[in-house]
Amino acid sequence: MQGLRDKGHLQQGQQVLINGAGGGVGTFAIQYAKLHGAEVTGVDNAGKLEMLQAIGADYVLDYTQENFTKNGKKYDLILDVVGNRSIIALKRALKYNGTYVMIGGPTPHILLNLLCSPFISLFEKKKVTILIHKPNHNDQLLWKEYAEAGKILPVIDREYPLSEAAQAVRDIGEGSVKGKTVVNMMSKEN
Structure with missing residues (x-):
């Protein structure tokens, strides 16, 4: 933004x-x-x-x-x-x-x-x-408003369990991730 x-x-x-x-x-x-x-x-x-x-x-x-x-x-x-x-x-x-x-x-x-x-x-x-990003609370509220209204939707490629956080970072670095990734801190690992 x-x-x-x-x-x-x-x-x-x-x-x-x-x-x-x-x-x-x-x-x-x-x-x-x-x-x-x-x-x-x-x-x-x-x-x-x-x-x-x-x-x-x-x-x-x-x-x-x-x-x-x-x-x-x-x-x-x-x-x-x-x-x-x-x-x-x-x-x-x-x-x-x-x-x-x-x-x-x-x-x-x-x-x-x-x-x-x-x-x-x-x-x-x-x-x-x-751009040197500056945290801005009003911008965060605006993103929230857009998301709640369905005007902007997050693209989430994959959810990783915490044990695979390093792999998530590697995948992001390689450019293979579509949108965002999620590292689930609460997932049950198999």
Whole structure:
């Protein structure tokens, strides 16, 4: 929410791309952007594309088959959950006055974005920013309201017993999880 609303200044009718759309953050981002009238493209692996469409993505791209930074399409807002592309490549996919918001990724990409963002903003009229999440109780209440009204639904891929918590973390790290995972502290282990 903070990446789309506060850093990205999400507006109705915008073309939004979410890189890493099939994970826990991305699935909520798709639904939030759609709720606010955006046209959404979700980028993830082929195993998640059907799920992305089911939760509202207008378009889906399999990153193993198509590089969204090279296909010629441009977006008003890119929300990047995984940070797996260079800022030089990403700026090609932004429209004039577009905004790129990085919310995750490897440290070298984060540092490069921090160094390049003032120059990109100045010379290309494209905004590059990094979200540093700030806990916000009002945002939590808003998510609760959306969920209770059925406007946003969590995608839960799998429930793990506590004894498999390490495997849950490995699965998340590998990018194989669709949406969220749950580690059940109370499950009876076989």
